[in-house]
Amino acid sequence: MSNNSSFHGSWDNYTCPASVGGATFLIVAYSAVTAVGLLGNVGLVFIIGRQKELRNVTNILIANLSCSDILMCVVCLPVTIIYTLMDQWVLGEAMCKVTPFVECVSVTVSVFSLVLIALERHQLILHPTGWSPAASHSYLAVGLTWFVACFISLPFLSYNVLTDDHFQNITMPANPFRDHTICMEKWPSNQHRLAYTTSLLLFQYCLPLLLVLLCYLRIFLRLRRRRDVVERSRKARGAHRINAMLAVIVVVFALCWLPLTVFNTIFDWHSQALPVCQHDVLFSACHLTAMASTCVNPVVYGFLNSNFQRELKTQLQRCHCGLGAPESYESFPLSTVGSEGITKTSTLNRAGSVSAVPLPRAEPSVSTYS
Structure with a gap:
C-alpha cells in the first residue's frame, strides 16, 4: 500500500501534452482533502485529549488513527501534488527519502490501529466477562505500533534516491531536461524490490483487513444469535448501530486504498501494462482516492455522531464566547457492551462522546441521547 510509483519518473513523459484543467483539478482536490483531513482529525484529537473521561482504550486508538492521518496530510499530500505537477523533484534529497517513509509509516499505523480496535x-462482545484491556495497555500498543511501522518503512530511507540518469541520454540537439531530477527507488536488484513490495501488500493491506473482517463477522453472528436479548436493551441496540457504522468505516477505508494497491501491484509486476501518457493521470486518481481515507473519520463523526457535534459546539462556545455550560447527555460505554447486553463497567460522560466500539477507521465513539 505504500506509494511505490509516486516517486518514479520517466523522461518519456515530456512528449505527453500537459492538461491545465487536470492540474487545476488536482490542486483543488488535494487542497480540499488536505483541509478536511487536517482540520477534522486535529479536532478529534483535541476533543479526546481535552476530556479525561474520553481517554479509554477505544478513543485512544481512535486518536492514534487521527494522528496518522494528520501526518499524512502534513507531509505526503503537499509533496505529492508538487511532484506530480512539476514532473521533477525540487524538494531536496532529505524529503525524497522522508516522504515515502512517512507515508508508509502512516498507512501501517492506520491499518494496525484498525486491527487493534477490531480485536x-x-x-x-464475545467474552464480555473475560479480560478487557486497560488504557495503559492501549498506550503500550500505540507505541509498539509506531515502532513496528517505522521498522517496516526503513527501506524507503535507504533506497529512495535523487537521480537525473533518465534525462542524460536523451538524443536531442539541445536537451532541456539535463538538469531535471527525479526521486525514485533504487534497489540492489529487482528481486529485492518485488519481495519487499509484495510483503507490504500482504502485511499492510490483505492480511490485516482479512483479520478485521473475520473479527466483525464473528461479532455479527454473535449479536444475531442474541438478537432476542439485545432488542430488550436500548443501550445494546445503540451498540449494534455503532458496530454497523464502524464496519462501514472499515469498508470505506479498504475501498479507498484498493485502487492504489492495484496500481502499485501492476506497476511492480508488469509496468508495461500502464500507458505512458496516462501513467500520471492514473496514479493521481488512485492516490487521491487513497488520500480521501484521511477524511473518513472527521466526516463520519462530524455528521453521524451527535455526541461529537455537541462536544465540538461546547468547545467552540468556550473558545469564542466563554458562554454556555455543557449540556448533560445520556451516553453509554459502547466499548464495554457485551453480547448479552451486559456492561462490564459504566462511565457515563457529560457533554461529550463516550467509549467507542473498536473497529477499523473508527473515531470517537458514538452515543445516543434521550
Whole structure:
C-alpha cells in the first residue's frame, strides 16, 4: 500500500501534452482533502485529549488513527501534488527519502490501529466477562505500533534516491531536461524490490483487513444469535448501530486504498501494462482516492455522531464566547457492551462522546441521547 510509483519518473513523459484543467483539478482536490483531513482529525484529537473521561482504550486508538492521518496530510499530500505537477523533484534529497517513509509509516499505523480496535471489540462482545484491556495497555500498543511501522518503512530511507540518469541520454540537439531530477527507488536488484513490495501488500493491506473482517463477522453472528436479548436493551441496540457504522468505516477505508494497491501491484509486476501518457493521470486518481481515507473519520463523526457535534459546539462556545455550560447527555460505554447486553463497567460522560466500539477507521465513539 505504500506509494511505490509516486516517486518514479520517466523522461518519456515530456512528449505527453500537459492538461491545465487536470492540474487545476488536482490542486483543488488535494487542497480540499488536505483541509478536511487536517482540520477534522486535529479536532478529534483535541476533543479526546481535552476530556479525561474520553481517554479509554477505544478513543485512544481512535486518536492514534487521527494522528496518522494528520501526518499524512502534513507531509505526503503537499509533496505529492508538487511532484506530480512539476514532473521533477525540487524538494531536496532529505524529503525524497522522508516522504515515502512517512507515508508508509502512516498507512501501517492506520491499518494496525484498525486491527487493534477490531480485536478489542471482538474481545468485549464475545467474552464480555473475560479480560478487557486497560488504557495503559492501549498506550503500550500505540507505541509498539509506531515502532513496528517505522521498522517496516526503513527501506524507503535507504533506497529512495535523487537521480537525473533518465534525462542524460536523451538524443536531442539541445536537451532541456539535463538538469531535471527525479526521486525514485533504487534497489540492489529487482528481486529485492518485488519481495519487499509484495510483503507490504500482504502485511499492510490483505492480511490485516482479512483479520478485521473475520473479527466483525464473528461479532455479527454473535449479536444475531442474541438478537432476542439485545432488542430488550436500548443501550445494546445503540451498540449494534455503532458496530454497523464502524464496519462501514472499515469498508470505506479498504475501498479507498484498493485502487492504489492495484496500481502499485501492476506497476511492480508488469509496468508495461500502464500507458505512458496516462501513467500520471492514473496514479493521481488512485492516490487521491487513497488520500480521501484521511477524511473518513472527521466526516463520519462530524455528521453521524451527535455526541461529537455537541462536544465540538461546547468547545467552540468556550473558545469564542466563554458562554454556555455543557449540556448533560445520556451516553453509554459502547466499548464495554457485551453480547448479552451486559456492561462490564459504566462511565457515563457529560457533554461529550463516550467509549467507542473498536473497529477499523473508527473515531470517537458514538452515543445516543434521550
